[in-house]
Amino acid sequence: MSLEQFKNRNVGTQNYTTVDVGRKPETAMEQFSQVAKRTVKGELFVGLWVTMRSMFKALFKGDMHTVKYPFEKMPISPRYRAIHDMLRLLESGNYRCIGCGLCEKICISNCISMDTRYDENQRKEVSEYTINFGRCIFCGYCAEVCPELAIVHGPRYENAAEQRAGFSLFEDMLTPLDKLNLQQEYDGFGAISPNADENIKKTPLAY
Incomplete structure (x- = not known):
């Protein structure tokens, strides 16, 4: 289409097709008849058949x-900050937390909130x-500051x-x-070492 034809806004020169939509129903019986005719058309049953076939x-x-939640769950990113976990030592099964209180x-x-004590081995x-x-904003500071990767x-x-x-206990x-072999380890500062059982006994003083 040229620029002159585009600028020509005379609608009389355009070729339009008139669609016969029929006469508008006036009485209640005519309105009911129109609804009944449109209801039993084939397009409605085609849509119902597609829905029934998928079901x-x-x-x-x-x-x-779809996912059958909660029996099936979508995978999440390993960096997703969800509910906290406290990790154990893989050799002895003791928990890694040394009670330093940095997370608190x-x-x-x-x-x-935490409280510490000394056991029989000091x-x-x-x-x-x-x-x-209920107050946690899942910022991840407690996990980043932990020197033993306990939390x-x-x-x-x-x-x-x-x-x-909503509280969660230790x-x-x-x-x-029984699920210690499924515990996921994280690399980086504070990662578990082969002699972690001997080193974890040398804990700092109570704060």
Whole structure:
């Protein structure tokens, strides 16, 4: 199309096709008849057949295009900051936390509370450790500052609760002994060393 033809706004020279839409129904009976004719058209049953066919494949043939949550979950990134996990030593099964309290001090939302004590081997251990997930903003500072990589962010992200005060105890975040071989390790500063059991007994003084 040339520029002159584009500038020509005379609609009388255009070739339009008139569509016969019929007469507008006036009475109630004519309106009902129009609705009934449009309802029983083939396009409606074609759409219903496509829906029923997809439902039949999903229910009886296993052709499901959705995730069966919570039985199936989508994979998440390894850098995703979800519910915290407390890791254990792979050799002895003891927990790595030395009770230094750095995670409690660096927490900007003031949601970590911990208390320590000395056991019979004069090794400082955690007697009480709680995280209020109602206040936690999952910033990751506690995991970054931990010198022993004892606290990390795990893959659990279901933290819904009926109460606003959602606490998680130390035992709830600790890796179970029967799943110690499935514990995921992280490289970097504070990673586990071959002689970690001997080094972890040399803990700092109580703060």
